[in-house]
Amino acid sequence: MTISPALRVFAWLSFLAEVIIIGTGGAVRLTGSGLGCDQWPLCTPESLIPTQELGIHGLIEFGNRTMTGAVGIIALLVLLFALAAAGGRRAVIPAVIFAVGGVVVAAASYMIFSALGLGSVGTVVMSVVLLLAVIVGAVFSLITTPVRRDLLTLAWIVLAGVMAQAVVGGSAVLTGLNPFIVGFHYASSLALVCVTAAFIVRMSAVPGPRELATPKWYMILTHVTSLVLAITIAFGVLTTASGPHSGDANVQRNGFDASFLAHVHSWPGYTLFALAMVLVVTAWLKNLPTRPWATTFIGVLVVQIIVGVIQARDALPPLLVGIHMVLAALSAAAFVVMVFRLKRPVTA
Incomplete structure (x- = not known):
């Protein structure tokens, strides 16, 4: 093809x-x-x-x-x-x-x-x-x-x-x-x-068929990190759903405490950062094929964390909230590419 x-x-x-x-x-x-x-x-x-x-x-x-x-x-x-x-x-x-x-x-x-x-x-x-x-x-x-x-x-x-x-x-x-x-x-x-x-x-x-290109523990840790990433995004969605930006002034929110959810959202977020650091450092030390995209992922993640902290301290300015939403999508996309780099084509 x-x-x-x-x-x-x-x-x-x-x-x-x-x-x-x-x-x-x-x-x-x-x-x-x-x-x-x-x-x-x-x-x-x-x-x-x-x-x-x-x-x-x-x-x-x-x-x-x-x-x-x-x-x-x-x-x-x-x-x-x-x-x-x-x-x-x-x-x-x-x-x-x-x-x-x-x-x-x-x-x-x-x-x-x-x-x-x-x-x-x-x-x-x-x-x-x-x-x-x-x-x-x-x-x-x-x-x-x-x-x-x-x-x-x-x-x-x-x-x-x-x-x-x-x-x-x-x-x-x-x-x-x-x-x-x-x-x-x-x-x-x-x-x-x-x-x-x-x-x-x-x-x-x-x-064609593919084989593992990284240590098995690294693959497992990557998939665990993907789960933490999904949890982080899920709590981010819930946090936004309880915040002030409802899409219309007359729309009722979901009734959750936005301040509490913002703190809960940060817990898997910082866990995600710690796991990403392990992945990127290991990729550089062992010269793994995930290295470029692990680096890209943690780079986007750092910017996203900075934007998240600033928007929380400045009462959620709309522009920063919008940037945070787009960065979440870009970080998830970078992580998907990194997951695909865990395997390589089987050599003859």
């Missing part, structure tokens, strides 16, 4: 778009624009785009929705280029058929239910149809295209994830920015950043 320049370019664009949409999503929340468009998939009951009465908040919210569309288009292009590289036209055409068919049936379903005055039901049906089309298309593709299923699986996950993210974002709006749904929306966006990073790594990797 030959990786085309177009696939490489769009793979990187997909990663950058997933990072950027975390920033734009943060801007929606931090500027109080979460209900700038209070309907979904429309902006208002009568309009797809924001009206003049909605002001700057409507533009910010609609801008983030537009970015979601761009992310989805890029994810689709990555999938099509990957299918073309793995199976040629025979792999691409079925995917296009599933995509077009899913969009047509979903749009028709929404229009029918809307005409019957059941717009909310139509929205659900439309979302389910689109997701089913992606899932069926993915299964068919992976069965009929045996080449580089690792890349194809990652590409399908990103496309399905983007579509699911749109549904979660719409649910957040329709539930009045429920903090738990908003938190899940961010966590799943971060997960997609990690998947796109994994795609870039696998795209340049030699296919």
Whole structure:
């Protein structure tokens, strides 16, 4: 399988778009624009785009929705280029058929239910149809295209994830920015950043069986560190969900004590730093293949800790909170790349 320049370019664009949409999503929340468009998939009951009465908040919210569309288009292009590289036209055409068919049936379903005055039901049906089309298309593709299923699986996950993210974002709006749904929306966006990073790594990797390239204890410690990283992010999401930046002035928070959660969030954070120090020092002393990305991870982590401490002391200024959100995604992506460096292709 030959990786085309177009696939490489769009793979990187997909990663950058997933990072950027975390920033734009943060801007929606931090500027109080979460209900700038209070309907979904429309902006208002009568309009797809924001009206003049909605002001700057409507533009910010609609801008983030537009970015979601761009992310989805890029994810689709990555999938099509990957299918073309793995199976040629025979792999691409079925995917296009599933995509077009899913969009047509979903749009028709929404229009029918809307005409019957059941717009909310139509929205659900439309979302389910689109997701089913992606899932069926993915299964068919992976069965009929045996080449580089690792890349194809990652590409399908990103496309399905983007579509699911749109549904979660719409649910957040329709539930009045429920903090738990908003938190899940961010966590799943971060997960997609990690998947796109994994795609870039696998795209340049030699296919075939792999073997451990580090001491076994180092591999185990790395996976333990990944668990601590996940816990740190989870408590960070809960802390933000209990803080002042709800996305709208009238939205109720989750009822937790923000100050207490901020301290709880710091405990796994500092544990993560200590574990990362062990990993990076060992990588340098033993010249392990994880060295570059272990160094990158701890570099981003240090900046993230500094930003976190400053924002906590300065009463959570919106700009720093937004930077902290993006840095969390970048640190997780760097750690994913480091995990992939634990193994190497088996030599003949």
